Amino acid sequence: MIDNQSVYLAISAVLFVIGAAGAICRRNAIVVFMCIEIMLAGVSIAFVTFSRANQSLDGIFMVLFIMAVAAAEAAVGLAIFVLMYRKHGSIDLDKFNLMKW
């Protein structure tokens, strides 16, 4: 029997994998950023699910933190992308390999 909890966790896993795949494979920096947000969303769902399963509020608080962190990260990340665009005229990640051997 596939119960609700399993479905929620499956959704969380699928979201995470989609996010990871996108973060690895997409060239546009903003799309990579959106995929990171997708990963975070997937993880949030997992937290909420477990919080409901254990009848405690710890998971919900964790999600709050994740939200805050995601927001801050977005701000910093987008600032970096703006600077990158100014330097190179593009935010195509394939073009940024200055730190190679």
Next chain:
Amino acid sequence: MFDYIWLVPVFPAIGVLINGLLGRRIEAVSKHLVHWVACGMIALSFIVTCVIFSQLLQLPPDQRLYQVTCFSWIHSGVLQTYVAYQIDPLSMMMAMFVIGIGFLIHIYSIGYMWEDEGRYYRFFVYLNLFMFSMINLILANNYLLMFLGWEGVGLCSYLLIGFWFDDEANAIAGKKAFITNRVGDFAFLIGMFLLFTGLGEHGVWSLQFSEVFSHVHYLSQSQATMICLLFFIGCTAKSAQIPLYVWLPDAMAGPTPVSALIHAATMVTSGVYMISRSNVLFSMSPFAMGVVATVGAMTAIFAASIGLVQNDIKKVLAYSTVSQLGYMFLGLGVGAFAAGMFHVLTHAFFKALLFLGSGAVIHSMHHAYHKVHCHDDPQDMRNMGGLKDKTPITFWTFLIATLAISGIPGFSGFFSKDEILWQAFSSPQGSWILWLIGAVAAGMTAFYMFRLVFMTFFNECRAGEACEHIHESPPSMTGPLCVLAFLAAVGGYLGVPHALGGSNLFHQFLDPVMGLGDGKLLHDATQAAAHGAQHAAEAAGHAMHAVAGHVAEGAGHLAEGVEHGEHSLFMEYLLMVVSVALACFGILIAYIFYIKKREIPAALAERYSFVHRLLLNKWYVDELYELVIIAPLRGFAYFLWKGVDVGVVDYIVNGVARIVGWGSSAVRYIQSGYVQSYAVSVVFGTVVLLAYYFLKAL
């Protein structure tokens, strides 16, 4: 004064320290101070030696043994060695003439080395260091301290031969001397090890002379033979016998005072001294004695043959030294230890004089050539001639030395050489063949020495323009020549044999040490005090019983042979007359060849050109050694260098570095610069971890 014997080596050591550490500054201030320090130290040593010697003479003959222990040197298990000195007739006799002649040569060096700017002090440092080592060698009371002196004189020989090291040939000669000596030292060392362990098996763990010689009968004859042969190989290197004499002629590259001191009077006699000191040990092995005598005789005639045709004045003297050393070993080998030592003494006088005289000649020639800017060789006798009137003191002293070495009656060489030849003939270990070889070599000696005198001092001057500028050497050089000439003339009267009416004082003086006495000196007779006399008597009795079996056989026969004449007195006179006749014949031939009919030598060289070339090129021995020993060794060393050290060791070490480099150049591609590829690694790692825990939980 005996207890102050340690001053004798310490004074030159102080000279080394002062001149060595401060020499450059002293020389800048005052050159005189340098030689005052050096010569002064040797003079002080000599004074102490004289005092001790005179005090030794005041003791009765059977109590002339005194040992002074200074400090303990090596304490390791059963090896207990002390720096300790032994005062007995043999060591004091050696000390007297070594330090005396050393002092004269220090004085001579003042004049000879005066123009050597910036290097004057270094010469005296090395000379003093040499005296220190030689004194340690002579006065040592155990084999290890003697070996220290042995090595030290070898080192100083190297330093002094290569003194003018800017000329590479001199440095090479120094290297040759040191390496050849090293071969001998190795044999000496192995011999000492064998002696130590051989005696140690019987509980006697000591290398002290008195201990060793009173217990030497514990060794089996094969052990004793082995040890004696190894010791003798050490002597062939140090005292320039076949096969390790090759360094001595090359050593003439050093300054002449060095040749006089080291390669004539002192260092090369240390081998003879060592065998004399170990006479008890050698007497145990007739085979070793036979080897010593045969090698000595062969060397005597071999070196004399080379000296016949050499043109460099110092080379003639070098081969003469090798030849005379052969005589000394011949004497030792037939059991006439005292005769061998006597020849050491007289040879030191006249050979040092010959070298110093040749140095004066070379000095004069060098100055004359310098004045006319000529670059001919000042040592080549073919450029000399007519120096008799230009350098009279040099000539007359040189003539006295030449008469001495040729064995003309009245001069010192006659007594010592004749005694050796007589012993070679009459001793039970001798034979007429050895006598014949020795006699022929004596004739050759007379010939080539007078050839030298005639070519250098007689006839007309062949130096061309430089002739008018040749003049006598300074008094600092001619002074020692005169002193040595006196000694070379009268030194022989110390050992006038019984046959000629003398009492052979020298022989009697050395008797207690040579095992011919009642063996009292062979024991550690510590003090000549009240209880010492009784102790000595007991010890002597013990020694007689213990030693009698081995030593007395050879020694007793010898004693009889010497005292009562196994061969008749007539024989002795006859042999004496024969050797003098041979010497006179040699001189006559030299006179004809080099004064009367001077075209003969060149004609002979033409007709017998093969023999002449063979002798002139020293029988090609050096070339033989190069081919058979040195070239293979060099090839082997080259292989060890290129093949093993570079090829294997360096390869491995460099290989490790190369592997690290190769590995890292393979791994560095991970750092691609793409953030996303790093993200892949993170994901991959996470997956692996999850999988691990997941599977573990299953």
